[in-house]
Amino acid sequence: MKxxxxxxxxxxxxxxxxxxxxxxxxxxxxxxxxAATSFNPVDANIRAGFMQGPIxxxxxxxxxxxxxxxxxxxxxxxxxxxxxxxxxxxxxxEGPGAAAxxxxxxxxxxxxxxxxxxxSDAAALPLVGxxxxxxxxxxxxxxxxxxxxxxxxGGAVGGYAVQLAKQAGAFVIATAGPRSSRRVTAAxxxxxxxxxxxxxxxxxxxxxxxxxxxxxVEPAQLDALLGLIRPGGVLVNTTVWMPAPTDEExxxxxxxxxxxxxxxxxxxxxxxxxxxxxxxxxxxxxxxAELPALHADAAAGALPSGKVVVTPGA
Numbered sequence: 001m002k003x004x005x006x007x008x009x010x011x012x013x014x015x016x017x018x019x020x021x022x023x024x025x026x027x028x029x030x031x032x033x034x035a036a037t038s039f040n041p042v043d044a045n046i047r048a049g050f051m052q053g054p055i056x057x058x059x060x061x062x063x064x065x066x067x068x069x070x071x072x073x074x075x076x077x078x079x080x081x082x083x084x085x086x087x088x089x090x091x092x093x094e095g096p097g098a099a100a101x102x103x104x105x106x107x108x109x110x111x112x113x114x115x116x117x118x119x120s121d122a123a124a125l126p127l128v129g130x131x132x133x134x135x136x137x138x139x140x141x142x143x144x145x146x147x148x149x150x151x152x153x154g155g156a157v158g159g160y161a162v163q164l165a166k167q168a169g170a171f172v173i174a175t176a177g178p179r180s181s182r183r184v185t186a187a188x189x190x191x192x193x194x195x196x197x198x199x200x201x202x203x204x205x206x207x208x209x210x211x212x213x214x215x216x217v218e219p220a221q222l223d224a225l226l227g228l229i230r231p232g233g234v235l236v237n238t239t240v241w242m243p244a245p246t247d248e249e250x251x252x253x254x255x256x257x258x259x260x261x262x263x264x265x266x267x268x269x270x271x272x273x274x275x276x277x278x279x280x281x282x283x284x285x286x287x288x289a290e291l292p293a294l295h296a297d298a299a300a301g302a303l304p305s306g307k308v309v310v311t312p313g314a
Contacts, residue, residue, distance in 0.1 A: 001019070001020055001021075001022045001100060001101040001102050002017065002018070002019060002020070002100065002101050002288065002289075002312065003017075003018065003019075003020040003062050003099060003100030003101065003288075004016065004017050004018075004062065004063065004064075004099040004100070004288060004289075004291045004292065005018060005020065005060040005061060005062045005099075006047055006059070006060060006061055006063075007059055007060040008059065009047065009048060009049030009052075010047070010048065010049070011048070011299070012044075012047070012292055012293075012295035012296040012298075012299055013292065013296075014047065015047065015063075015291060015292035015295060016292075017288065017289045017291070017292065020062070020100060022101075022102050023096070023102060023103070023104045024073075025073050025074060025075035025078075025104055026075050026076075026104075027075050027076040027077050028075055028076075028077055028078060028106060028107055028108075029075040029078070029104045029105065029106060029107065030071055030073070030074055030075065030078060030081055030087075030104070030105050030106075030107050030110060031071070031072045031073040031074075031075075031102055031103070031104055031105075032067055032069040032070065032071060032072060032087060032089075032098070032102065032103050032104075032105055032110075033069050033070045033071075033072040033101065033102055034067060034068075034069040034098050034100060034101055034102060034103055034312050035068045035069045035070065035086075035119040035120045035122075035123070035311065035312075036067075036068050036069075036098075036119070036120035036121070036122075036123035036285075036309045036310060036311045036312075037063075037064035037065075037066050037067055037068075037097065037098035037099050037123050037309070037310050038064075038066040038123045038124050038127075038307055038308060038309045038310060039291075039294055039295075039298065039303075039307075039308045039309075039310060040065055040066070040127050040128070041298070042055075042065065042093070042127075043063040043064065043065065043097075043295070044295055044298055044299065046061070046063065046093070047061075047063060047295065055093045055094050056094055057094055057095075061096065061097075062096045062097045062098075062099050062100050062103075063097045063099050063291075064091070064097030064098035064099035064100070064103070064310070065090060065091050065093055065097055065098075065126075065127050066088075066089075066090065066091070066098065066123045066124070066125070066126045066127050067087075067088065067089050067091055067097075067098035067103055067105060067123060067126070068086075068087070068088045068113055068119050068120060068121075068122040068123035068125075069086070069087065069098070069103075069119070070084060070085070070086055070087070070119075071083050071084060071085040071086075071087060071110075072102060074107075075107075078107045079107075080107070081107055081110065085112065086112065086113040086119050087105075087110040087111065087112060087113055088110070088111060088112075088113045088114075088122050088123065088125060088126055088266065088270065089105050089109040089110040089111065089126060089261070089263070089266070090109060090126040090127050090130060090259075090261040090262075090266065091103065091105055091109060091261070092106065092109070092261070098123075099288060099291055099310060100288075100312070101288075101312045108263060109261050109263055110263060111263040111264075111266045111267040111270060112267065112270065113270065114270040114271075114273040114274050114280075115274055116273060116274045116276075117273060117280050120285070120309055120311050121280055121282050121309060122270075122280065123309045123310075124156070124280050124281070124282050124307040124309050125266070125269060125270070125273070125280055126261075126266055127259060128156040128157045128159075128160055128307065129160050129266070129269045129278075130259050130260075130261070130262060130265055130266060130269070131157045131160075131238060131257065131259040132157050132158075132160035132161035132164055133160075133164060133265055133268075133269060134257060134259055134260070134262075134265070135157075135161065135212050135236045135238065135257050136148070136161060136164055136165055136168070136210070136212065136236075137164075137168075139234065139236045139255045139257055140210040140212065140234045140236050140255075141234070142165060142168055142170055142209075142210055143168070143169075143170075144168060144169030144170070145169060145170070145171075146170050146171070146208075146209035146210060147170065147171045147173065147206065147207070147208040147209050147210075148165050148170045148171070148172055148173070148208060148209065148210040148211070148212060149173045149174075149175075149204060149208045149210070149211045149212070149225070149228060150162055150165065150172065150173070150174045150175070150189075150212045150214065151175045151195075151200065151211065151212065151213045151214060151215050151217070151225060152175060152176075152213065152214035152215030152216075152217075153174035153175055153176050153180075153184045153187075153189065153192075153214070154175075154176035154177055154179065154180030154181070154183070154184055154305050155180075155214060155305065155306075156306055156307040157214050157238065158174065158176070158184065158214050159183065159184070159187050159281055159306065159307075160278070161212055161214070162174055162184055162187040162188055162189050163187050163188055163278055163279065164278070165188075166187070166188030166189070166190075167188075167272075167277055167278070170210075171190050172188060172189045172190050172191075173189070173190065173191045173192075173193065173204060173208065174189035174191070174192050174193070175192075175193045175194075175195040175200055175215070176189075176192055176193075176194070176195070177194065177195060177196050177305075178194065178196065179305045180305040180306075181194060183281070183305070183306070187279075195215075200225070201224045201225065201227065201228060204228050207228060207229065207230040207233075208228055208229055208230065208233065209229070209230060209233045209234070210229070210233060210234050210235075210236070211225050211226070211228060211229055211233075211234075211235045211236070212236050212238075213225060213235065213236070213237045213238065213239065213244075214238050214239075215239070216239050217239070219242055219245075222235075222237065222239075222242065222244070222245060223245050226245050226246075226247055226252060226254070227247075229247075229250075229252045231250040231251050231252065232250075232251045232252070233252050233253075234252070234253050234254075234255060235252065235253070235254045235255065236255045236257055237254065237255065237256050237257065238256075238257050238259075240256055240257075240258060243256060244256050280307075281306055281307065282306070282307055282308075282309050283303075283304040283305060283306030283307055283308060284303075284304050284306075284308045284309075285308070285309050285310075285311060286308060286309075286310055286311070287310070287311055287312075287313065288310055288311060288312045290310075291310055294308060294310065
Protein backbone atom coordinates (compact mmCIF):
# COMPACT_ATOMS: atom_id res chain seq x y z
CA MET A 1 0.00 0.00 0.00
CA LYS A 2 0.98 3.65 -0.32
CA UNK A 3 1.61 5.75 2.77
CA UNK A 4 3.31 8.97 3.81
CA UNK A 5 5.88 8.39 6.56
CA UNK A 6 8.87 10.05 8.17
CA UNK A 7 11.92 8.03 9.18
CA UNK A 8 13.47 10.81 11.25
CA UNK A 9 12.20 13.97 12.92
CA UNK A 10 12.60 17.23 11.09
CA UNK A 11 11.16 19.72 8.62
CA UNK A 12 8.39 18.79 6.15
CA UNK A 13 10.95 17.40 3.70
CA UNK A 14 11.44 14.34 5.96
CA UNK A 15 8.00 13.12 4.82
CA UNK A 16 8.10 10.44 2.13
CA UNK A 17 5.31 9.13 -0.08
CA UNK A 18 6.31 5.48 -0.31
CA UNK A 19 5.29 1.84 -0.27
CA UNK A 20 4.54 0.31 3.11
CA UNK A 21 3.37 -3.10 4.25
CA UNK A 22 -0.39 -3.46 4.59
CA UNK A 23 -1.16 -3.89 8.31
CA UNK A 24 -2.94 -6.92 9.75
CA UNK A 25 -5.41 -6.38 12.60
CA UNK A 26 -4.66 -7.92 15.99
CA UNK A 27 -7.24 -8.77 18.64
CA UNK A 28 -9.55 -5.83 19.25
CA UNK A 29 -8.41 -3.99 16.11
CA UNK A 30 -10.13 -3.09 12.87
CA UNK A 31 -8.47 -2.46 9.53
CA UNK A 32 -9.93 0.52 7.73
CA UNK A 33 -9.58 1.27 4.01
CA UNK A 34 -8.95 4.99 4.29
CA ALA A 35 -11.23 7.40 2.46
CA ALA A 36 -9.47 10.38 4.03
CA THR A 37 -7.53 11.71 6.95
CA SER A 38 -7.01 15.38 7.78
CA PHE A 39 -4.22 17.75 8.71
CA ASN A 40 -3.97 18.85 12.33
CA PRO A 41 -1.24 21.12 13.73
CA VAL A 42 -0.24 18.39 16.17
CA ASP A 43 0.80 16.27 13.16
CA ALA A 44 3.47 18.86 12.34
CA ASN A 45 4.60 19.06 15.95
CA ILE A 46 4.99 15.28 16.14
CA ARG A 47 6.89 15.22 12.82
CA ALA A 48 9.23 17.99 13.99
CA GLY A 49 10.06 16.07 17.19
CA PHE A 50 8.46 18.59 19.55
CA MET A 51 6.13 16.00 21.14
CA GLN A 52 8.51 13.12 21.86
CA GLY A 53 7.76 13.30 25.58
CA PRO A 54 3.95 13.31 25.65
CA ILE A 55 3.45 11.50 22.32
CA UNK A 56 6.25 8.97 21.70
CA UNK A 57 6.02 7.39 18.26
CA UNK A 58 7.92 4.58 16.61
CA UNK A 59 9.88 5.50 13.47
CA UNK A 60 9.08 5.31 10.64
CA UNK A 61 5.82 6.97 11.59
CA UNK A 62 2.69 7.63 9.54
CA UNK A 63 0.83 10.82 10.57
CA UNK A 64 -2.91 11.34 10.42
CA UNK A 65 -4.93 11.20 13.65
CA UNK A 66 -8.36 11.52 12.03
CA UNK A 67 -9.74 8.73 9.88
CA UNK A 68 -12.82 8.21 7.74
CA UNK A 69 -13.14 5.02 5.75
CA UNK A 70 -14.62 1.58 5.25
CA UNK A 71 -14.01 -1.41 7.52
CA UNK A 72 -11.88 -3.89 5.58
CA UNK A 73 -10.95 -6.57 8.12
CA UNK A 74 -11.65 -7.45 11.76
CA UNK A 75 -9.28 -8.67 14.43
CA UNK A 76 -10.17 -11.40 16.87
CA UNK A 77 -12.90 -10.56 19.36
CA UNK A 78 -14.26 -7.50 17.57
CA UNK A 79 -18.03 -7.20 17.81
CA UNK A 80 -20.53 -4.53 16.83
CA UNK A 81 -18.65 -3.65 13.62
CA UNK A 82 -18.95 -5.37 10.27
CA UNK A 83 -16.75 -5.48 7.21
CA UNK A 84 -18.14 -2.84 4.84
CA UNK A 85 -19.23 -0.42 7.58
CA UNK A 86 -18.37 3.21 6.95
CA UNK A 87 -16.72 4.64 10.06
CA UNK A 88 -14.90 7.62 11.51
CA UNK A 89 -12.51 7.82 14.42
CA UNK A 90 -9.85 9.66 16.37
CA UNK A 91 -6.81 7.36 16.33
CA UNK A 92 -4.26 6.95 19.15
CA UNK A 93 -1.75 9.78 18.71
CA GLU A 94 1.25 7.56 19.41
CA GLY A 95 0.26 4.90 16.85
CA PRO A 96 0.49 4.75 13.05
CA GLY A 97 -1.90 7.25 11.48
CA ALA A 98 -4.24 7.32 8.53
CA ALA A 99 -2.04 9.05 5.93
CA ALA A 100 -2.08 5.72 4.08
CA UNK A 101 -4.37 3.52 2.06
CA UNK A 102 -5.09 1.34 5.10
CA UNK A 103 -4.81 1.87 8.85
CA UNK A 104 -5.45 -0.14 11.99
CA UNK A 105 -7.75 1.30 14.63
CA UNK A 106 -8.91 0.13 18.04
CA UNK A 107 -12.50 -1.01 17.54
CA UNK A 108 -13.66 1.11 20.47
CA UNK A 109 -12.35 4.30 18.79
CA UNK A 110 -14.66 3.98 15.78
CA UNK A 111 -18.25 5.08 15.26
CA UNK A 112 -20.56 5.09 12.23
CA UNK A 113 -19.79 7.90 9.80
CA UNK A 114 -22.45 10.54 9.15
CA UNK A 115 -24.52 9.59 6.12
CA UNK A 116 -25.39 13.07 4.90
CA UNK A 117 -21.86 14.09 3.85
CA UNK A 118 -19.20 12.52 1.65
CA UNK A 119 -17.26 9.89 3.60
CA SER A 120 -13.95 11.61 2.85
CA ASP A 121 -15.25 14.93 4.17
CA ALA A 122 -16.21 13.26 7.46
CA ALA A 123 -12.47 13.05 8.23
CA ALA A 124 -12.70 16.77 9.03
CA LEU A 125 -14.73 16.02 12.16
CA PRO A 126 -13.12 13.79 14.81
CA LEU A 127 -10.25 15.64 16.54
CA VAL A 128 -11.54 19.18 16.13
CA GLY A 129 -15.17 18.29 16.79
CA UNK A 130 -14.26 16.43 19.96
CA UNK A 131 -12.03 19.30 21.08
CA UNK A 132 -14.92 21.76 20.76
CA UNK A 133 -17.40 19.44 22.47
CA UNK A 134 -15.15 18.53 25.39
CA UNK A 135 -14.10 22.15 25.94
CA UNK A 136 -17.63 23.55 25.98
CA UNK A 137 -19.62 20.83 27.70
CA UNK A 138 -17.25 18.60 29.69
CA UNK A 139 -14.96 21.32 30.99
CA UNK A 140 -16.90 24.62 30.83
CA UNK A 141 -20.34 23.04 31.50
CA UNK A 142 -21.87 25.54 29.09
CA UNK A 143 -25.65 25.93 29.43
CA UNK A 144 -28.50 27.83 27.81
CA UNK A 145 -28.42 31.58 28.35
CA UNK A 146 -24.73 31.82 29.20
CA UNK A 147 -22.30 34.12 27.41
CA UNK A 148 -19.20 32.56 25.86
CA UNK A 149 -16.19 34.19 24.24
CA UNK A 150 -14.48 31.95 21.68
CA UNK A 151 -11.02 33.41 21.07
CA UNK A 152 -9.62 32.17 17.78
CA UNK A 153 -12.98 31.15 16.30
CA GLY A 154 -11.70 31.34 12.73
CA GLY A 155 -9.96 27.98 12.87
CA ALA A 156 -11.41 24.50 12.47
CA VAL A 157 -12.09 23.94 16.19
CA GLY A 158 -13.61 27.40 16.42
CA GLY A 159 -16.07 26.70 13.63
CA TYR A 160 -17.48 23.71 15.50
CA ALA A 161 -17.34 25.52 18.85
CA VAL A 162 -19.42 28.43 17.54
CA GLN A 163 -22.03 26.07 16.08
CA LEU A 164 -22.24 23.90 19.21
CA ALA A 165 -22.39 26.84 21.62
CA LYS A 166 -25.13 28.52 19.60
CA GLN A 167 -27.06 25.27 19.37
CA ALA A 168 -26.84 25.00 23.17
CA GLY A 169 -28.56 28.37 23.51
CA ALA A 170 -25.52 30.44 24.49
CA PHE A 171 -24.77 34.01 23.42
CA VAL A 172 -21.62 33.60 21.33
CA ILE A 173 -18.90 36.25 21.00
CA ALA A 174 -16.17 35.19 18.60
CA THR A 175 -12.82 36.65 17.59
CA ALA A 176 -11.76 36.16 13.98
CA GLY A 177 -9.65 37.85 11.34
CA PRO A 178 -10.91 39.28 8.04
CA ARG A 179 -10.40 35.97 6.20
CA SER A 180 -12.75 34.04 8.46
CA SER A 181 -15.17 36.56 9.98
CA ARG A 182 -17.92 35.86 7.44
CA ARG A 183 -17.67 32.12 8.03
CA VAL A 184 -17.79 32.61 11.80
CA THR A 185 -20.90 34.76 11.45
CA ALA A 186 -22.52 32.10 9.26
CA ALA A 187 -21.72 29.53 11.96
CA UNK A 188 -23.95 31.46 14.34
CA UNK A 189 -21.80 33.94 16.26
CA UNK A 190 -23.86 36.78 17.78
CA UNK A 191 -20.87 39.14 17.81
CA UNK A 192 -17.62 38.94 15.87
CA UNK A 193 -14.55 40.90 16.98
CA UNK A 194 -11.78 41.48 14.45
CA UNK A 195 -8.73 40.73 16.58
CA UNK A 196 -6.46 42.28 13.95
CA UNK A 197 -7.89 45.76 14.45
CA UNK A 198 -9.59 45.78 17.87
CA UNK A 199 -8.54 45.21 21.45
CA UNK A 200 -10.52 42.10 22.34
CA UNK A 201 -10.75 42.88 26.06
CA UNK A 202 -12.00 46.41 25.41
CA UNK A 203 -14.48 45.18 22.78
CA UNK A 204 -16.32 42.83 25.17
CA UNK A 205 -18.84 45.11 26.85
CA UNK A 206 -20.24 42.71 29.47
CA UNK A 207 -18.73 39.84 31.47
CA UNK A 208 -18.91 36.35 30.04
CA UNK A 209 -19.47 33.01 31.75
CA UNK A 210 -16.93 31.11 29.67
CA UNK A 211 -13.82 31.93 27.67
CA UNK A 212 -12.61 29.26 25.24
CA UNK A 213 -9.13 30.14 24.07
CA UNK A 214 -8.09 28.47 20.81
CA UNK A 215 -5.47 31.03 19.77
CA UNK A 216 -1.67 30.97 20.37
CA VAL A 217 -1.75 34.23 22.31
CA GLU A 218 0.94 35.55 24.63
CA PRO A 219 0.55 34.72 28.36
CA ALA A 220 -0.25 38.35 29.16
CA GLN A 221 -3.10 38.27 26.64
CA LEU A 222 -4.50 35.09 28.15
CA ASP A 223 -4.33 36.65 31.61
CA ALA A 224 -6.26 39.65 30.30
CA LEU A 225 -9.04 37.40 29.01
CA LEU A 226 -9.43 36.04 32.53
CA GLY A 227 -10.64 39.46 33.63
CA LEU A 228 -13.62 39.22 31.26
CA ILE A 229 -15.08 36.26 33.13
CA ARG A 230 -17.70 36.71 35.82
CA PRO A 231 -17.01 35.31 39.32
CA GLY A 232 -17.39 31.54 39.27
CA GLY A 233 -16.82 31.29 35.52
CA VAL A 234 -14.40 29.17 33.52
CA LEU A 235 -11.50 29.68 31.10
CA VAL A 236 -10.71 26.64 28.94
CA ASN A 237 -7.39 26.78 27.10
CA THR A 238 -6.31 24.49 24.25
CA THR A 239 -2.80 25.92 23.75
CA VAL A 240 -1.25 23.26 25.94
CA TRP A 241 2.25 24.77 26.04
CA MET A 242 0.85 27.69 28.06
CA PRO A 243 -0.99 26.85 31.32
CA ALA A 244 -4.44 28.35 31.79
CA PRO A 245 -4.48 31.09 34.44
CA THR A 246 -6.84 30.95 37.43
CA ASP A 247 -8.31 33.73 39.59
CA GLU A 248 -8.88 32.09 42.97
CA GLU A 249 -10.19 35.27 44.62
CA UNK A 250 -13.09 35.47 42.17
CA UNK A 251 -13.51 31.73 41.81
CA UNK A 252 -12.60 31.74 38.11
CA UNK A 253 -11.18 28.36 37.14
CA UNK A 254 -8.57 27.89 34.42
CA UNK A 255 -8.56 24.50 32.67
CA UNK A 256 -6.07 23.10 30.16
CA UNK A 257 -7.79 20.81 27.67
CA UNK A 258 -6.09 17.66 26.38
CA UNK A 259 -8.57 16.20 23.90
CA UNK A 260 -9.18 12.48 24.03
CA UNK A 261 -10.82 9.96 21.73
CA UNK A 262 -14.45 9.27 22.67
CA UNK A 263 -16.56 7.24 20.25
CA UNK A 264 -19.82 7.98 22.07
CA UNK A 265 -19.31 11.73 21.82
CA UNK A 266 -18.20 11.39 18.21
CA UNK A 267 -21.34 9.40 17.45
CA UNK A 268 -23.42 12.23 18.90
CA UNK A 269 -21.62 14.76 16.70
CA UNK A 270 -22.29 12.57 13.65
CA UNK A 271 -25.98 12.48 14.58
CA UNK A 272 -26.03 16.28 14.81
CA UNK A 273 -24.58 16.44 11.30
CA UNK A 274 -27.18 14.05 9.92
CA UNK A 275 -29.87 16.03 11.72
CA UNK A 276 -28.77 19.25 10.05
CA UNK A 277 -27.74 20.81 13.37
CA UNK A 278 -23.98 20.80 12.71
CA UNK A 279 -22.09 21.47 9.50
CA UNK A 280 -18.80 20.05 8.31
CA UNK A 281 -16.75 22.56 6.37
CA UNK A 282 -13.77 21.53 4.26
CA UNK A 283 -11.49 24.32 3.12
CA UNK A 284 -9.30 22.21 0.85
CA UNK A 285 -8.88 18.63 -0.36
CA UNK A 286 -5.49 17.24 -1.36
CA UNK A 287 -4.27 13.81 -2.50
CA UNK A 288 -2.09 11.79 -0.18
CA ALA A 289 1.02 12.27 -2.34
CA GLU A 290 0.82 16.02 -1.66
CA LEU A 291 0.84 15.70 2.13
CA PRO A 292 4.53 16.75 2.37
CA ALA A 293 3.69 19.95 0.46
CA LEU A 294 0.72 20.49 2.77
CA HIS A 295 3.02 20.31 5.80
CA ALA A 296 5.30 22.83 4.08
CA ASP A 297 2.34 25.15 3.51
CA ALA A 298 1.46 24.86 7.20
CA ALA A 299 5.01 25.70 8.22
CA ALA A 300 4.88 28.78 5.97
CA GLY A 301 1.52 29.89 7.39
CA ALA A 302 -0.10 29.37 4.00
CA LEU A 303 -2.97 27.04 4.91
CA PRO A 304 -6.53 28.19 4.29
CA SER A 305 -8.77 29.03 7.23
CA GLY A 306 -10.58 25.83 8.10
CA LYS A 307 -9.97 22.11 7.69
CA VAL A 308 -7.89 20.33 5.03
CA VAL A 309 -8.67 16.69 4.23
CA VAL A 310 -6.19 14.31 2.63
CA THR A 311 -7.36 11.46 0.38
CA PRO A 312 -5.41 8.39 -0.78
CA GLY A 313 -7.12 8.60 -4.19
CA ALA A 314 -6.23 11.02 -6.95
